[in-house]
Amino acid sequence: MKNTLTIAWKETKTYFASPMAYIIIAVYTALASYNFVSSISGVLPEATIRGFLLPSTLIFALLAPVITMRLLAEEQKLGTLELLMTAPVRDYEIVLGKFLAALASLVSTLVPTLYLVLLLTWFGSPDMGPILSGYLGLILFSMAAISVGLLASSLTGNQIVAAVVSIGILILLLIIGEAESYLGGVFGEIVRQLSITNHFEDFARGVIDTHDLVYYLTFTLFLLFLTVRSLESRRWR
């Protein structure tokens, strides 16, 4: 556990020491604010944050791989993975440390959006339930997106390859639910369950369903497990 935190702390420091962190935060805040403003500018505006929550999944599907792409790929390229893997550290501690750092980095981009919530409470009386569940949903979504990014990053020494592959997988998971309408039957059900978007919508509505919780947690754990395996497999090559 101590090793995990040591690695997580180091990666978080490295992330916030780079300009990338602030560019990502700025870009996301700008996009979220735009979506927020356009959602409350209708005829009958609602005091919710759904307006920026729903498009955030797509934005995060693009940003998460940018954060995760270097985490393991760069270590392979620099050769530092050899040093890390010959230190008295377990492989899963490396993966978990990187995961926590990436999660902290991605979730930190949400912090400026709290001022949108402040605006809502200032000018209206929003229902805090959906707001909290919405943020929870976005954090869970981040975990899943990061685990995809980490797995891709563990498989290659090339950061761009890692990013492109994980963006592809994440976007597929976002849109796969649409296939339900024409697949139908068992396959339609499978596709609906796999869809990362379907599981997110409940949170945005203010519903915390155990199904969705289990989906995100299982998804994340399974991919982290694969990442550990992929790291271990370097030892056997």
Next chain:
Amino acid sequence: MQETAAPPMIEVRDLTKYYGDFPAIEGISFTVNKGEVLGFLGPNAAGKTTTMRILTGFMPPTSGSASIAGYDVVDDSLDARRHIGYLPETVPLYTEMTVEDYLDFMGAIRGMSRRQRRLRVSEVIGICHLEEYQSSLIGKLSKGFRQRVGIAQAILHEPDVLILDEPTIGIDPIQVVETRNLIKSFGGEHTVILSTHILPEVSMVCERVIIIHEGRVVAIDRPGNLSERLRGTERIEMDIRGPVAQVMTALRNIRGVREVTRTGSGDVVSYNVESVHGADLREQIATLVAQKGWGLLRLQPVYMSLEDIFLRLTAKEADQP
């Protein structure tokens, strides 16, 4: 568990590693005692790095076993790794970190407490002469200083075993001397394995040498013993003033001489006499030359350098089918 008084710090038995069908190393065995500095000598792709990677737990062997401080590198990998300081050939460093932060991080993942780290980091910065650069980004350092940072992280946690893969490669001559002295100073307390293909380095730094070639050990011994053992013949070089043909015949007629060759021409000619092992013909030659009234300008026995031994050993191996 072994019950001997001083169990070897590193024990390697029948280590074999295949990459696919290609054997990188085959049946390597050796032991290193506490405090010893062992040189790992071999041409490129001989299997030095592979052996070191197995010892450090980076990858497992295909067969055979290795232990560090009594811990098997596969079964008790974490315990074995706790006793190792490792400098890989590529000197892997996080270029976006400062020297201090990097060393602090490396200490932390090796389980050093914050207090130990504070003390030890400034200590190794001193040992490796990095004071001026401790707050610089590693990416901005020159190759020689990066190498020092690499050595600093390897000795940071005062490991029992130091494994250094080509530690003096790519640094300037003055730094090479410093680095060698540094490595020499680790012997005694730490056990050191260092790989190199710079031959004089081995005789300067190491107490024992392993020569490996094409994945197999071709010789293990002290550098001095190696030259002794391999000296099947003795060679003497001399410069003599006298009639060439007569000198040649006279030298050939000395008992024990196997071959005489000459180089140069004119008044003074250099001769090279090879004799059977154990025969020291210097006195006989001197007497002979004096009796004949020629002039002996130089008489010098030739010892085989490690380089000759190395070439001879690796060539012999290569000759076999």
